[in-house]
Amino acid sequence: QVQLVESGGGLVQAGDSLRLSCATSGRSFSNYAMGWFRQAPGNSREFVAAISGNGGSTYYADSVKGRFTISRDNAKNTVYLQMNSLKPEDTAAYYCAARETLYSNVYYFSEDGYRFWGQGTQVTVSS
Numbered sequence: 001q002v003q004l005v006e007s008g009g010g011l012v013q014a015g016d017s018l019r020l021s022c023a024t025s026g027r028s029f030s031n032y033a034m035g036w037f038r039q040a041p042g043n044s045r046e047f048v049a050a051i052s053g054n055g056g057s058t059y060y061a062d063s064v065k066g067r068f069t070i071s072r073d074n075a076k077n078t079v080y081l082q083m084n085s086l087k088p089e090d091t092a093a094y095y096c097a098a099r100e101t102l103y104s105n106v107y108y109f110s111e112d113g114y115r116f117w118g119q120g121t122q123v124t125v126s127s
Contacts, residue, residue, distance in 0.1 A: 002026040002098050002116040009094060009121030012086055016125070020081040022096030022118055029077040030054060032116075033099045033108050036070060036081045038092035038123075048094070049081060050107035059107045064090075086125045093120040 008020040022034070030053045039045040049070035050059045058070050069082040079096055097114035108114070 002032065004096050004098060004116055004118035006094065006096050006118040006121040009123045011124045011126065014087055014125055014127050016086050017082070017084045018086065018123060020083065020094055020096075020121060020123075022079045022081075024077045024079070024098060026077075029072075030074045030104065031100055033101045033106060034070075034072060034079040035097045035099070035108060035114060036079075036094060037097060037111065038090075038094045039120075040092040043092075045095070045111065047109045047111070050109050051079065052103075052105050052107045053101060054104040057105050057107050059109050061109075083123070086123075088125045088127045091123060091125050093122050095120045 003025040006022050035050040036048040037045050038048050047061050051070045055072045067085045072079040096118045098116040099114045
């Protein structure tokens, strides 16, 4: 069982930056591909970014590419989402998710297969 706890959300102005963290429990963190997803009110949950278990491969939604960076520290069992140049349309609850995988260099951008989810952290960007 893996538990995930997100932190770092808040209220910021357009153009500001935030760094979200997702701390995980359990063993063998590097055996898990990680992803960030978000859900705005009235919308379905959408993919934001993903990273492979070894951190060597990453993938981003077009809407955040060039502004957000996903990274991980396997020694600290933590994954991060650095968000720069935030826009009002980035306002959402952000969730991290973990998917166990045999392939350390593969990321996953579909919600399918992500077995473990955090409780979410709210990001609000004012214009």
